[in-house]
Amino acid sequence: MQSSAKTPDQYISELPEDRKEVMQKLRDVTLKNLPKGFEEQMSYGMLGYVVPHSIYPNGYHCNTKDPLPFFAIASQKNSINIYHMMVYSDKNLHDWFSSEYPKYCKSKLDMGKSCIRFKKIDDIPFELIGELLSKITVEQWISEYEKVLKK
DSSP: OOOOOSSHHHHHHTSOHHHHHHHHHHHHHHHHHSOTTOEEEEETTEEEEEEOTTTOTTOBTTBTTSOEEEEEEEEOSSOEEEEEHHHHHOHHHHHHHHHHHHHHOSSOOEEOSSEEEESSGGGOOHHHHHHHHHTOOHHHHHHHHHHHHHO
8 A cells, every 4th residue: 555645744644544543653753763864755655764865975776866774664454564674685684673563563473575464453563663763874784785685
C-alpha cells in the first residue's frame, strides 16, 4: 500500500484511525533516536529517513536523483513495517537485533532482508527500535553502503 501523500503529516492523517497513534509513535521514536544528518521525507510512498544529497551527492544508485535511503516506516494492509537498510547489510547489527527482539516481544520475529513486520500493533518494541536507530551514524551508513555497492 503506497501512499500518494506529499508530507509525513499528510501520510499519518490519511491512515485508518487504529493506525494513526502507533504510526505517530513510531515516527516520534524515529525522530528522537535517529542520528544527526538523516532527513525525514516521503519516500516510495512511506515515511522515509534518508541521507540528503547535501551530505551524499551521489544519491541512491538505483536512481541518483533520489537521496540515499536508510530507514522507512509503512502502514501496510496486514502489518506495520519498518525497513532498516543496515540490518540487511550488516550481519552484526542483524544478529544483535535478532537476539534482543525476544527480550521485548513475545511474538516471533517476522523479518525479511531489511523489512521487519509487526502484525500486532501492541507488539511493536518502540524502545528497541529507538536503540537500533541510534546505533548507526550517517557516516557509518554511507561507508557500509559504498562497501556493499563495490561488491
